[in-house]
Amino acid sequence: MARVVLCAWGSYGDLFPYIGIALELKRRGHRPLLAHSEFYRTLVEGLGLEFHAVPPDIDPQDKAFIALALSTQGPKVLFSRIAASVRESYAAIDAACGDADLVVTHPATPAAPLVAQKRGLPWVSTVLAPISFLSAYELPLFPPYWLAHLYRRLGPGFAGAIVKAGKWTTTRWVAPVQALRAELGLPPAPNPIFDGQFSPLRTLALFPRVLAEPQPDWPANVDRTGFVSYSGPDEMPTPLVEFLDAGPPPVVFTLGTSAVGLPGTFFEESAKACELAGVRGVLLVGRYDAERPTNLPSGVIAVDYAPHAELFPRAAAIVHQCGMGTLSQALRAGKPQLAVPFANDQPDNADRVNRLGVARVCYPGRYGSSRVAAHLRELLDRAQYGTSAKAIGLTVSREDGATAACNALEEVLRSSIRRPS
Incomplete structure (x- = not known):
């Protein structure tokens, strides 16, 4: 069977979809290999998957890295860092592809297409969020947000x-x-952050289909697979299960796997909001002891982490940062949401679920207990939110992103020959 090298970079949320695909490929008899930062080796190998380290290495729990990633200059600094390491990344990915039949790329792995093209390997690109398509027909939301809304009203031209x-x-x-591309003797290509990241063979859109319809300026050969549901190897903590069993569904508060490292007063304000709104609450506070809230009110529990796929269906509503993994699990659970977007794709993701009628939006700078409590009462008391969320949840739960992605990869394998792509 085929050797498939899956390249990714970033946070746990950037890794989990590729783990889901790799596990399905392995189940089908293929030989997947995950190429990512050394930090994730133990996790990946613990799942019985092959791993190959690729620089630049990151520690997604490093607070300096988190602060940088969530800053207004985050995209520039991160992409510049990735580009500065492209030669080392190229060498590592090239070594991983010695017996490869297919390469799968992530939006932040610009060395991977170079390796595939130089080796004459077929490659398939992936995107995790609609913002990666940067469509003029559905312009993503970016700061300043009022100006982005104005640009949208002025039309695609x-x-x-x-x-x-x-x-x-x-x-x-x-x-x-681009300099390395020229040195390798490869033909010129567009900006690898945008059009240059897309394979001519296939691009897999690994997000729920309800978030974006294909637009005229999307690249050719996009396959909307739906969300790849994988939320980590963790099990539900026993105290959390006992808490859930002891009362009505709570509101779940989470900042995903990145912003949770710099929560500010998010969890304290969330606990107060539960008191004001008269609801129970679950705080997923991460593994940062310094950030763990104290003196929680009765009816509110704090745990490090719980698999979203198991916890979210038992929630009354979900408050989250709008990273694509967390957002997709919330959609799949069919629950109303309060989106608290920080940076990068999160504001655009939040805008999309707001337009779907399943979420309200509260930016971090305005996140206070009174305002959050008012949002929660709207989400829980107005039937339209629950009705819309349930309907969309049924739609999203029918998607099997891992199966659809692997079907597409196998189709490319069957139809491709080893030639420069």
Whole structure:
């Protein structure tokens, strides 16, 4: 069977979909290999999957890294860091592809397409969120948000000019990638942050289909697989199970796997909001002892982590940062949501679930107990939120992203020959 090298980079949320795909590939008899930062080796190998370390290495629990990733300059600094390490990344991925039949790329692995093209291997690109398509017909939400809404109202012609400006502005960020491409003797290609990341063979959109319809300026050969549901190897903590069994469904508060490292007063305000709204609460506080809230009111429990796929269906509502993994599990659970987006794709994701009628939005700077309690009462008391969330949950729960993604990969394997792509 086929050797499939899956390349990814970033947080746990960036890794989990590829673990889900790799596990399904292995179940089908293929030989998947995950290429990612050394930090994740123990997790991946513990699942019985092969792993190959690729720089730049990161510690997703490092607070300096989290602060950088969530800052307004985060995309620029992170992509510049990735580009600066492209030669080391290329060498590592090339070593991993010695017996590869297919390469799968992540939006932040610009060295991977170079390896595939140089080796003449078929490759399939992936995106985790609609923002990666940067469509002028459905312009993503970005700061300043009021201006982005104005650009949308001016139509795709004007929005297209904004898109072009963004692509031009970021050209300098990835200059080392384009320089390496030229040295390898590969033909010129568009900006690897945008059009250059997409394979001519297939692009897998690994997010729930309800979040975005195909647009005229999407790349060719996009396959909307739906969400790949994998939320880690952790089990539900016994105290949490006992808490859930002892009363009505609680509101779950989580900041995913990144923002949880710098929560500010999020958990304290959340606990107070539960008191004000008259609801029970579950706080997923991460493994940062310094950030663990104290003196919680009765009816509120704090635990490090719980698998979202098991916890969310037992919630009354879910308050989260709108990372795609957390958001997708919340949609699948069919629960109303309060979106608290921090940065990167999160504001656009929040805007999309708000437009679906299943969520309200509260930005971190406005996150206080009184406001959050009011949002929660709206979400729980207005039937339209629960009705819409349940209907969309049924739709999303029918998706099997891992199966659809592996079907697409096998189709590419069957139809491809080893030639420069």
